[in-house]
Amino acid sequence: MRKILLGLSLLIVSLMLSACSDNEVSPDETLNSYTKEWNNQKFTDMYKKLSSDTKETYKKEDFIDRYEKIYKDLDIKDLKITNKTLSDKEIEKAKKSGEATYAITVKMDSIAGPIEFDKKLKLVREEHDDEKDWYVKWNPNFIFPNLKDGGKISLEQIEPKRGEILDRNQMPLAINDTAHQIGIIPDDFNEANKQQVANLLKISTDSIDKKLDADWVEPNLFVPLQTISKDNKSTYESLMDIPGVSSQDVTTRTYPTGKATSHLIGYVGKISAEEKEEHPDYGSEDMIGKRGLEKVLEKQLRGESGSKIIITQEDEEDTVLAEKKVKDGQNIQLTIDVNLQEKIYDSYDGEAGTSTAVNPKTGETLALVSSPGFDPSLFVNSISQSELEKLQDDTQQPLLNRFNSTYAPGSVMKPISAAIGLNEGTIKPDEGLTIKGKSWSNGKGWGDYKVKRVSESDKPVDVTDALIRSDNIYFAKQIVKMGDKNYVKGLKNYGFDQKIPFKYPIERSQISNSGNLKNEVLLANTSYGQGEIEVSPTQLAMAYTPILNKGTLLKPTLLKSEDTKQVWHDNVLNEKQADVLQKALRKVVTDSRGTAKVLKDEKVDISGKTGTAELKRSADEKGHENSWFVGYPTKDQDLLIAMMMEKTEKKGSIVTENVGKIISDWKK
Numbered sequence: 001m002r003k004i005l006l007g008l009s010l011l012i013v014s015l016m017l018s019a020c021s022d023n024e025v026s027p028d029e030t031l032n033s034y035t036k037e038w039n040n041q042k043f044t045d046m047y048k049k050l051s052s053d054t055k056e057t058y059k060k061e062d063f064i065d066r067y068e069k070i071y072k073d074l075d076i077k078d079l080k081i082t083n084k085t086l087s088d089k090e091i092e093k094a095k096k097s098g099e100a101t102y103a104i105t106v107k108m109d110s111i112a113g114p115i116e117f118d119k120k121l122k123l124v125r126e127e128h129d130d131e132k133d134w135y136v137k138w139n140p141n142f143i144f145p146n147l148k149d150g151g152k153i154s155l156e157q158i159e160p161k162r163g164e165i166l167d168r169n170q171m172p173l174a175i176n177d178t179a180h181q182i183g184i185i186p187d188d189f190n191e192a193n194k195q196q197v198a199n200l201l202k203i204s205t206d207s208i209d210k211k212l213d214a215d216w217v218e219p220n221l222f223v224p225l226q227t228i229s230k231d232n233k234s235t236y237e238s239l240m241d242i243p244g245v246s247s248q249d250v251t252t253r254t255y256p257t258g259k260a261t262s263h264l265i266g267y268v269g270k271i272s273a274e275e276k277e278e279h280p281d282y283g284s285e286d287m288i289g290k291r292g293l294e295k296v297l298e299k300q301l302r303g304e305s306g307s308k309i310i311i312t313q314e315d316e317e318d319t320v321l322a323e324k325k326v327k328d329g330q331n332i333q334l335t336i337d338v339n340l341q342e343k344i345y346d347s348y349d350g351e352a353g354t355s356t357a358v359n360p361k362t363g364e365t366l367a368l369v370s371s372p373g374f375d376p377s378l379f380v381n382s383i384s385q386s387e388l389e390k391l392q393d394d395t396q397q398p399l400l401n402r403f404n405s406t407y408a409p410g411s412v413m414k415p416i417s418a419a420i421g422l423n424e425g426t427i428k429p430d431e432g433l434t435i436k437g438k439s440w441s442n443g444k445g446w447g448d449y450k451v452k453r454v455s456e457s458d459k460p461v462d463v464t465d466a467l468i469r470s471d472n473i474y475f476a477k478q479i480v481k482m483g484d485k486n487y488v489k490g491l492k493n494y495g496f497d498q499k500i501p502f503k504y505p506i507e508r509s510q511i512s513n514s515g516n517l518k519n520e521v522l523l524a525n526t527s528y529g530q531g532e533i534e535v536s537p538t539q540l541a542m543a544y545t546p547i548l549n550k551g552t553l554l555k556p557t558l559l560k561s562e563d564t565k566q567v568w569h570d571n572v573l574n575e576k577q578a579d580v581l582q583k584a585l586r587k588v589v590t591d592s593r594g595t596a597k598v599l600k601d602e603k604v605d606i607s608g609k610t611g612t613a614e615l616k617r618s619a620d621e622k623g624h625e626n627s628w629f630v631g632y633p634t635k636d637q638d639l640l641i642a643m644m645m646e647k648t649e650k651k652g653s654i655v656t657e658n659v660g661k662i663i664s665d666w667k668k
Contacts, residue, residue, distance in 0.1 A: 027100035027123045028085055030134035035081040035104070043067040051124050051135040058138065070143060070153055074309060075111040082107075083121070098125040100134065106142075111155065112307040112322040117145045144311060144321055151313045153321075159286075160303030162253065163329030165265060165293060167338040168364075168560055172256050174265050174294065179252040179381070180236055181227045182245065186212060187219040189244025197245060200235050201226045202384045227252055227381040253287070253294075253380050257338055259373030260345035263401040264336070264504075266292015267376035281305075290379065291401075293332070296504060303329035333560040335364040340666060344369045344641070347658040353626075353645035354402035356537035360545045360632060360640040362564040363554035367641075368504070368538070370402040404506045406534035407644060411470045411595075412611035412628040413529030415581055416543050417479055418463050420490030422577040426482040429580045432460025433474055440473045442480060442520060449521050451476040455593070464584040468591045470610065472528045479527035484517040487527070493572045494543045494553060501568060502538065503558040509535040529611060541642040542568070544630055547582060548637050550575045585609055586634050596629065598653045599660040604667045605634035610656055612648075627655040633663055 030049065037045040043064045047055075050063070070076075083104040086094065094100035100123045107116045122137045140147045147153065165174035182201060198205045203226060217223055227250060228235060239245050253268045255261065268287045271279065275288055282288065288302075289295035306326025311319040344355045348371035357367035374391055391399055421427030435457060439450040453472045457465070466474035479487050491511055492498060500506045512532040517523040525531035535543075538556055545554045551573035555566040573581075585607040588594045595610040608631030615623040627648035632640040641662060645655045 025133055026091055027094055027102075027125075027134045028091065030123060030136075031083055031100075031102055031121070034136055035083060038081050039079055041067070041071060041076075041079065046136075049136050051137045052126060054136070054138045063138075066140075067143065074153075074155060077109045079106075079108045081105070094123075095125070099123070110309060110322050111157075111324070112309045113324040115144070115309075115322045119145070144309075146311050146313065146319045146321070148313055151311055154310045154312060156308040156310060158306035158308075158326040160305055160326050161328040162268075162287075163301040163303065163331045165297075165301070166331060166333045167336045167341075168334060168366075169337065170333070171338045173261055173334070173336070173338060174253060174255055176251055177230070177254040178249045179227050179229055179254070180232075180247045181224050181250045182236075182239055182247050183222045183224040184208075184212065185220065185222060185244050185246055186217065187244075193242050193244070197225070197239065197242060200239055201228070202387060204385070222246055222248065224248075229254065229377055229381075255376045257342065258375055258377075259398075260342045260369070261336075261338070262292075262373035262376045263370040263403065264292055264341075264368045265376065266290060266294040266296075267379045268294050269379055270382075287380075292376075293334075293504065297332055300332060301329045303327045335366065335558055335560055335562075336368070337366045340639075340662075341367040341369060343662050343665065344643070345371055345373065347662060348372070348645065350396070351645055352396050352402070352647070353643065353655075354405070354407075354537050355641060355643040356403060356541045357639060357641045358538075358541045358545075358556060359638055360541075360548045360554070361638060363542070363545070363557050363566055364564060365502075365538070365556050365558050366639065368403045370400070372396050372398040374398045402644075403537055404504065406507050406509055406536050406539075407626060408533065408613035408615065409529040409535050409540060410611035410613035410626070410628055411472075411529055412540060412609050412630045412642070413527070413533065413535075414467060414470065414475055414611075415547065415585065415609050415630075416491075416494055417475050417487075417527045418467060418584075419547065419573050419577065419581060420487060420494070421478050421482060422463070422580065423573050424482055424486050424490060426486075427463050427478055429464070429577075430462060432462040432465070433477060434460050435471070435473050435477070440476065442477075442524070446521055451524055463580065464587060467581075467584040467609065468587050468594050470528075470595045475527040476524035480520060480524050484520075484523050487523065488517055490572075493569050494546070495539055495568060496533075496535070496543075500536075500539055500542075501555045501566075503562075506536050506538050509533075509539045529613060537642040537644060540628075540630065541640055544632075544640060544642075546573045547578050547585070548632070548640070550578055582607065596631070596653075596656050598656055599631075602660045602664045604664045606631050606660055606663055607634045608632060608656075608659070610653070625649040627651070627653075629656040629659045631656070631659045631663060633667055636667070639663060639666060 034046060034049050047060050047063050081104055083102045102121050104121050105118050119142060123134045124137055125132055126135050140149060162176055167173055194205050194208055198208060208225060211223055211225060255265060267290055269290045271282050271286050271288045276282060289298040304327040306324055308323045309321040311321055340357055344367050350372055353371050355367060355369040358365050378387055418427060438456055439452045441450045451473050455469055461471055461474045488511060496509045497511050499508055512522060517526055522531045526533045542554060542556050546552055551571050552567055553569040553572055555568040557564060588609055589596045589599045589606055596608055599606045608629055611628035613626045624647045626644055626646050628644045630642045641659050643655050643659050648654060
């Protein structure tokens with residue numbers, strides 16, 4: 001009996017020892033747990049697994065804070081640590097020696113690109129609280145290779161050079177240049193001169209005080225106030241005569257064509273908090289496109305920042321751990337011709353209006369003008385509140401971009417209505433309508449409303465005569481006869497109520513507030529450009545291209561890199577119908593009854609159509625008038641200008657004359 005009990009006791013002891021051996025954590029398990037926490041950047045949990053001598057050397061706060069700061073500052077992402085497992089034989093050997101060495105691979109993405117390195121990581125067996133386990137012997141080069149105690153990591157960032165914007169002939173529209181940054185050296189500055197400085201820079205004395213009171217300011221440091229253009233020589237010289245005022249040359253964005261291209265090109269400015277949320281990779285002091293093409297083409301123009309992660313050790317050469325090459329922004333060449341742009345802008349002489357000029361044979365946009373404009377450099381260099389209020393309070397609204405807005409087209413709509421009627425077959429080129437008197441109503445459902453025309457006709461009116469004299473009644477009758485569905489379908493073939501396929505965002509034209517013309521009075525009014533129809537000058541210019549391209553409506557292009565002659569809609573008109581309209585548009589100028597006869601004696605033959613849109617809230621009131629002219633050189637047909645000027649009721653044929661002179665000068 002004793003022998004049996006003894007044997008049983010020995011068996012129990014043996015099983016207990018075996019169980020203890022089986023339950024002991026292997027170095028593989030410890031390392032797998034450690035690398036999992038490392039991959040998830042759980043540095044507090046990682047610290048718990050460090051060996052005793054490691055913890056004596058690196059305090060918990062130092063370990064955690066260093067990892068967190070470095071990984072955050074260098075934007076470490078997609079961290080992945082992998083290791084080779086040990087064989088059973090190697091594990092048994094490690095258990096006997098109390099040490100296990102593993103080969104690990106560390107991979108990550110950083111602000112400067114991918115980083116990858118291999119290291120040897122040692123685990124040691126230690127007894128804590130009567131329990132043995134495996135712990136990691138750590139040192140700084142597990143963060144990055146070559147990083148030792150006392151070593152430093154630095155990030156060097158290289159900002160990209162912003163791409164420039166050029167016209168079709170490589171003329172500068174937005175370029176990088178140097179400017180004068182005006183500032184104050186507090187020790188040398190006399191407070192009595194503060195108002196003089198404020199007046200010259202057009203800022204308040206309070207804004208100067210605020211900058212001088214910043215925490216970082218010291219008596220001998222340069223305190224920047226405002227940046228001014230190199231062209232502002234008189235202001236610069238006056239400022240430099242004031243003791244304590246100094247300057248530094250800085251790189252800035254300049255706009256050589258100023259107001260003439262201000263709405264097209266736009267400007268850059270310091271990024272706002274809201275913009276920073278949309279562009280988290282931008283610095284808080286970075287410049288960003290605020291409006292115009294500077295904003296539309298921001299991604300291409302900005303480029304990509306470069307960066308280097310550098311490890312510095314005392315008495316050793318610096319080590320570049322990772323490097324991302326800077327990628328400068330693209331230079332963008334437009335189809336715009338700046339000489340034509342400036343000619344058109346100057347023709348407004350400060351009056352409000354807008355124009356689009358295109359090559360109707362290629363679709364290239366040659367000018368996009370909104371008048372009046374503003375000086376974009378004011379916004380780059382921190383516009384003062386007084387200057388901003390002056391622009392905002394100006395009744396001519398210089399901050400309003402008119403070329404991407406829509407307007408009632410008036411009679412420049414008639415050639416499009418004629419083209420739709422010809423294509424539908426409801427208008428026959430040589431078939432006239434007998435129209436009596438200066439007013440017409442279709443009777444039932446029209447109430448007291450009547451369509452009116454300027455002059456009476458003593459014979460039947462055909463489409464050519466209707467265009468020459470701009471006969472509202474002819475077009476109203478023809479389009480009412482056609483019906484709303486066919487007319488709306490035709491308008492859509494000419495791009496109305498559709499998004500314009502264009503690099504610059506242009507407001508979509510509308511056929512009516514509801515999108516349909518079921519109301520017959522509205523249908524009649526729309527036929528000659530009144531009612532609720534609205535169109536941008538770019539949309540209008542392109543709507544004339546089928547007349548000059550045998551029925552093909554072209555897409556407008558803005559970048560020189562884009563293919564030309566892109567088709568938007570094809571076969572909206574046939575060649576014979578287009579020829580009828582071309583001849584009619586020439587007679588609008590040459591016929592003694594033509595509404596554009598003022599251009600008859602221009603040195604260059606010009607064709608086109610005039611238009612007046614009366615803006616009023618009710619039929620009884622007298623409203624302001626916007627005048628239009630769409631014109632092109634009759635023979636070459638390589639330039640088409642759609643121009644509108646606001647409030648022209650006392651200015652006669654000024655818009656027609658402006659377009660005629662611009663085309664004549666251009667063709668010379």
